[in-house]
Amino acid sequence: MLLENQVCFEVHAAARALDGLYRRLLRDLGLTYPQYLAMMVLWEREPVTVKELGAALRLDSGTLSPLLKRLEAQGLVRRERSASDERSVLVRLTPGGAGLRARAEEIPARVAAATGLGLEELVGLRDTLRRLTASLDGAVRTAAAEDGDRAGTAR
CATH class of the missing domain: 1.20.5 (Single alpha-helices involved in coiled-coils or other helix-helix interfaces)
Structure with a gap:
């Protein structure tokens, strides 16, 4: 039962260290790490439904809705009802959100270098x-x- 022998702790510690690194790297973009992940999904394939985005990020609607609201307030995304299914909400990038991708493209390489692996x-x-x-x-x-x-x- 030693903490140093627990895989769960090492995964937790690594996740916290990554979070700290991303916090610093994303500061200039004005994004939090969860917002960055949402933007990555959208840069890869947009539009996506809120449900699809939540599944991709493993986030429930109670966490995802405020995240999207903040991205919308920053002018990076917009939400709209699907024309084919009024129950479904689509998330699309704004021009500002699409343009942010160029500034974010260096981040994966910087994170990879920081790992020492x-x-x-x-x-x-x-x-x-x-x-x-x-x-x-x-x-x-x-x-x-x-x-x-x-x-x-x-x-």
Whole structure:
């Protein structure tokens, strides 16, 4: 039970260190790290629905809505009802939001350099973290299903 032996702590510590680095790098862009991630999705493929954006970022609507509201207030995105499905809200880049991409393009290379890892190590780490996330998501789904089974048999 030593903290230094726990994988969860090392992942947490690395995430906090990355957050600190991104905070400094994104300051000039006027973005927070979650806003930067949302912009990355939009730079890659826009328009997207709010639901699609939330799924891509693993954020619920209670977290995503204020984030989008702030990006909209900054003039970087706009939200509009889908013409084909009024229940769906599309998020689009404004010209200012699209133009911000050029200023953000150096950030991934700066982060990669700051890690002290080579390209092969970074790709391996990314792939390992993807497998870890998928395994943990599976464990949560299994536990939720087992909880549901227990709740059903307790009735």
